[in-house]
Amino acid sequence: MAWIAERRHRSRFESVVLPHLDAAxxxxxxxxxxxxxxxxxxxxxxxxxFRYFDTYREGDAKSWLLRIVRRTCYTWLERxxxxxxxxxxxxxxxxxxxxxxxxxxxxxxxxxxxxxxxRRLDALVEALPAPLREVIVLRELHELGYREIAEVxxxxxxxxxxxxxxxxxxxxxxxxxxxxDDAV
Amino acid sequence: MMRCDEIRPRLHAYVDGETAEPERVLVREHLAECPECGPExxxxxxxxxxxxxxxxxxxxxxxxxxxxxxALRAEATASAPVARPAxxxxxxxxxILLAVALGSGGTLLITGEGQEDAAANQLIDSHLRSLLGNxxxxxxxxxxxxxxxxxxxxxxxxxxxxxxxxxxFPLVGGRLDVIAGKPAPALVYRRREHVIxxxxxxxxxxxxxxxxxxxxxxxxxxxxxxxxxxxxxxxxPSELAELERVFRAxxxx
Numbered sequence: 001m002a003w004i005a006e007r008r009h010r011s012r013f014e015s016v017v018l019p020h021l022d023a024a025x026x027x028x029x030x031x032x033x034x035x036x037x038x039x040x041x042x043x044x045x046x047x048x049x050f051r052y053f054d055t056y057r058e059g060d061a062k063s064w065l066l067r068i069v070r071r072t073c074y075t076w077l078e079r080x081x082x083x084x085x086x087x088x089x090x091x092x093x094x095x096x097x098x099x100x101x102x103x104x105x106x107x108x109x110x111x112x113x114x115x116x117x118x119r120r121l122d123a124l125v126e127a128l129p130a131p132l133r134e135v136i137v138l139r140e141l142h143e144l145g146y147r148e149i150a151e152v153x154x155x156x157x158x159x160x161x162x163x164x165x166x167x168x169x170x171x172x173x174x175x176x177x178x179x180x181d182d183a184v
Numbered sequence: 185m186m187r188c189d190e191i192r193p194r195l196h197a198y199v200d201g202e203t204a205e206p207e208r209v210l211v212r213e214h215l216a217e218c219p220e221c222g223p224e225x226x227x228x229x230x231x232x233x234x235x236x237x238x239x240x241x242x243x244x245x246x247x248x249x250x251x252x253x254x255a256l257r258a259e260a261t262a263s264a265p266v267a268r269p270a271x272x273x274x275x276x277x278x279x280i281l282l283a284v285a286l287g288s289g290g291t292l293l294i295t296g297e298g299q300e301d302a303a304a305n306q307l308i309d310s311h312l313r314s315l316l317g318n319x320x321x322x323x324x325x326x327x328x329x330x331x332x333x334x335x336x337x338x339x340x341x342x343x344x345x346x347x348x349x350x351x352x353f354p355l356v357g358g359r360l361d362v363i364a365g366k367p368a369p370a371l372v373y374r375r376r377e378h379v380i381x382x383x384x385x386x387x388x389x390x391x392x393x394x395x396x397x398x399x400x401x402x403x404x405x406x407x408x409x410x411x412x413x414x415x416x417x418x419x420x421p422s423e424l425a426e427l428e429r430v431f432r433a434x435x436x437x
Binding site for chain 2: 006007009010013014018021022024025026029030035038039042043046047050051120121122125136139140141145146161164165168171172175
């Protein structure tokens with residue numbers, strides 16, 4: 001009967017997706033920088049994932065979900081905080097080319113240097129423009145490999161590498177000016 | 185031996201564990217000896233460690249999990265993911281009524297044995313699910329003026345949520361389940377240590393007042409006006425007869 005199929009479908013979805021809800025929330029929290037917004041975005045993303053669950057193929061559920069969460073975050077940011085998703089200036093990657101993502105904020109390095117309230121490393125990460133912030137979060141906190149990060153963010157691996165490089169350089173330069181105990 | 189200008193572009197990948205084996209050895213050898221690249225790699229590792237230590241650990245709040253589960257149930261109801269249409273209320277109710285007839289010694293009619301068990305099982309499953317984890321109620325309140333309005337707009341029927349604490353059946357709250365692909369309100373009562381779910385569905389036939397036992401659980405059905413009530417519990421069958429009596433008395437007029 002249909003209700004049995006419906007229940008089976010939903011419980012399969014829940015068993016695939018809900019184990020990664022913490023990871024989804026963490027990514028949304030880093031991208032929206034706000035608890036309530038992160039919760040709204042995650043709920044919307046999970047419902048979206050449920051609607052497109054037919055397109056999910058057995059494999060890496062975490063990357064699949066994070067990709068949807070990230071997309072939902074950007075849509076939300078574009079609508080509510082467009083200043084957060086201004087294009088990254090002068091992005092050079094090994095195999096850059098097709099750039100479908102919103103890219104952020106002019107000069108990341110100058111931005112970090114110019115703010116005096118960034119005494120802690122997590123605050124520095126939070127101040128990075130979104131495309132740099134997300135690669136740091138996905139790599140250091142979600143512990144994804146380059147290929148998975150490329151899948152989640154929808155850019156080539158070369159772009160992932162150049163963004164990581166750039167994000168770390170910016171963080172280090174900003175961080176070097178502080179006392180380590182202060183920064184961490 | 186690799187040169188520094190060959191090492192530098194590979195340093196991040198090396199620190200991130202993304203370097204394949206033959207190259208990995210070469211980079212490691214270089215780092216061990218080079219006074220500039222070695223500290224550079226160490227600095228990158230310190231940065232990674234620093235970020236991990238400094239970053240707050242964000243976890244999805246419990247309230248968000250609950251919200252998502254409720255939203256999924258509603259979503260699944262709104263758009264059945266399977267192509268087959270959900271069975272109509274009449275077909276569904278007929279299956280249940282057959283099950284009840286069977287339980288009260290009536291004759292097994294047209295349908296096979298599978299169907300009425302499926303119907304009874306559906307209610308028992310919903311009952312069991314409500315006891316697992318933290319999802320007994322969507323709205324926890326013994327106040328009927330809180331519980332009844334909560335259902336408004338969430339389901340097709342509006343259940344009379346009466347508190348029967350005075351009669352030994354305190355109202356715990358309300359919950360929205362999906363039964364036969366439709367949102368179905370459940371009123372949750374307690375009888376001593378037992379939980380009783382009263383599912384409220386549109387009625388389709390006359391009053392049966394019958395009790396059915398399946399898998400160690402008791403089901404009892406009654407109709408009132410255009411609503412059908414299906415109580416499920418692991419308490420004794422006589423408790424449900426009593427619940428029906430006091431529930432009817434409280435909702436009359």
